[in-house]
Amino acid sequence: MQQDELWIGTMLEGNARWVLVRSTDTVEEARKRHGMSPVATAALGRLMTGDLILASSLKGEENITLRLLGDGPLEGVVAVGNAQGEVRGYVREPLVDLPLKASGKLDVATAVGSGELAVSRSLQNGEVYTGMVPLVSGEIAEDLVHYLLTSEQIPSAMLLGVLVEKDYHVAGAAGLLIQPLPGATEGDIQAIESLLGQIRVGISELASQSQSMDELLAHLMGQLSYQVLERRTVKFLCTCSKARLSDTLVSLGKKEIADLISDGKAEIVCHFCNEHYLFNVEELQQISEQAGMV
Template sequence: MANDNHDEIWVGTLLGGQARWVVARTTDLVEEARRRHHTSPVATAALGRLMTASLLLASSLKGNEFITIRLLGDGPLGGVVAVGNAQGEVRGYVHEPFVDMMLNEQGKLNVAQAVGQGEFAVSKSLENGENYTSTVPLVSGEIAEDLVHYLLNSEQIPSAALLGVLVERDYQVAGAGGLLIQLMPGASEECIDQIEEKLKTLTQGISKIAADSHSMQEMTETLLGGLSYQVLEKRPAGFHCSCSKERVGGTLVSLGREGLKEILEDKQAELVCHFCNEHYLFNEKELSELYEQAGQE
């Protein structure tokens, strides 16, 4: 079902400030990732969930800070990576984007089996220049449960999370989104019960809710209605890669003159960005210029 609304992230509190919540609609950005990487349905679902998870986590960051999540599983996908920042920009890729899998027993995309067993690694890059990486074992490979497990074990924050991607028969993304609820210190048992009860009433998956909602307001109301919630912040979300021909050229310069000499023999070079699958072609003249540059550094 087509929507007029665009991808957004809403952040707020609920039940009198006893919990923090984040709702993300990520349909368009996951579709752009699918289009760029030509992913199979199960790869689209895994990448879309992880990109959404990175945006949910990055919603608590500020300025130029960003979060990188790596799913390092032994399944056929061979690993999934997503980077989300405080501005709602995200990019990501799957090591093996064309993997196809049988549906699971519930008739759904078998993300858990495609991911396999392994680690869920989260790296935070903060404005003060500090970098933190925390790794926990994957508990399900479904990603939402792994995110909750990470938050509890690495950050001591009891949380609930929903992540979903609805892929159509033509492989396009019909709906994608995420919900994260984090308990504040001192949250009452009654608060926890109310959140659990609300989540039990959601008969549809979050991807279907994202697909069927005509606005972020409607999606948020479906997910949180009845929990007396407050919206504190709204920000756009979108697929964005920081690569450029200049940056890729810098990578070639870093090979030094020896490395560039070999490439120059071919008279051209094509480099592809992992994150957005953009192809950069360098002709002989451009390679010569980079060769000169490498000599000066």
């Protein structure tokens, strides 16, 4: 059983860099946790996969939050990832169901709607930088490419795909980013364009059919030469814990906590992973005492 991985490398004699991620199990984990419909799974899966690609160039504890702020029925999609290959995320309306497009594909663009993409980089020192661009397609890969070009002046090509089976499970999910480097010639750029034009089968189908990352990469690169520089593992991982949520309760203040105590218990659900945390009266009283000291 292969596990999800992210590989980084070069191609065209070092004139371009690429990042490839297989995220099948990671997206399936998100689908199961949130009980998502196929189109919600495709939207969140593509965003989490794109997030892993963008976050792969970060340092240490830095992370990138991607938010699709669209007016479609999903009412927003959020993913957060880091360079360790850990990603989490959610959609606001996980049960959205839409008719397939004429091509037979899930209609992610309609589910997302029009609006904006917000990209927030959280640095080691706690500073957060946010850039906003309009959504140009809602299909997500095009939107991330547009962000990289307009906000960071980095020309890129990106493929993101999630294949959802009739029984709703995720059969394949993957993403590929290719960026020409400063030494790239016109011929190199044409080679990248024709490579992407030749990929007839979706990247998610290729991910579901490939037995290994080597096989997936070889399929995608076709005749072009390439080198693999780094290999990392990828997984769905949330940062929530009972202690963290207890801190959130403390920040509500004594009056709100008193209301919870009179209810006899409090249940807090983490948006990102749908984990339920239960606090009993005794625990709430301790939290109230902490709130009194703040």
